[in-house]
Amino acid sequence: MDRLLSALAAGLVFGVGLALSGMTHAEKVLGFLDVSGRWDPSLLFVLGGAVGVTLVAFRYVLRRDAAVLGEEFRLPVTADIDRPLIVGAVVFGIGWGIAGYCPGPGLALLAAPSWETWVFVPAFFVGGALHRAFGPARG
């Protein structure tokens, strides 16, 4: 139960942050990615704020032997910069550059549903399922 409450709290803070940051607005994200237009550097501030926090806090958190509620830390074990990592990042970047939604803002579409929600969210899960069913091993 405690683990669900902390997951809920984490999700709520994350979701408020996403909405406040402007990243749930595809046009704002595309205004950042479109460096040749009227460039909007705001997303650098989102990334800077978020990484600033994790960079400092993770050092202290990961000194612990386990998470506060007793579970082991589940961290990636792969360190290789391999083909799936690179190809996956390219494919993701293409989709992100088209739509202006990465997965967090994409799922946050459900907070204010429109036609974009009912197209993007199912397509996102179909894409993930296609990779799991037929794609090469993950990076």
Place this chain on the structure above:
Amino acid sequence: MDHFTPWSSLSGGILIGLGTVILLLFNGRLAGISGIAGGLLSPGRGDILWRVVFLSGLIVGAALYYRAFDGAPVARRDFPVWLLALAGALVGFGTSLGSGCTSGHGVCGLGRLSPRSAVATAIFLVTGIATTYVVRHWLGIY
């Protein structure tokens, strides 16, 4: 939404970071959204509920913000449906293949000083910039 929003974007970014830290500190999990959502497609036992609860929190958090400040995004009218569907599938496929997205590789990976995540982040940023250029300025789609 105003064009350049350094303060709200920085504050939002800090909250995203805090949510990420809460999940790692209490649950021992990295808040990579593509990984948390993708895990619903091939879940292990006892591994579903926390994912659903976290993602529901994310959606409710955004909804609460919109309710309080009236900032909900408005859907684009002329964006082609098939192109948005293709983009969604590419985002799902690519983040599954590459094991992460803006939050997993960007926020969490850079926070852990992971060279792997730094490479992935640089690649999807550059690819995203190039793609947006093609879609907007060659194809004329907004």
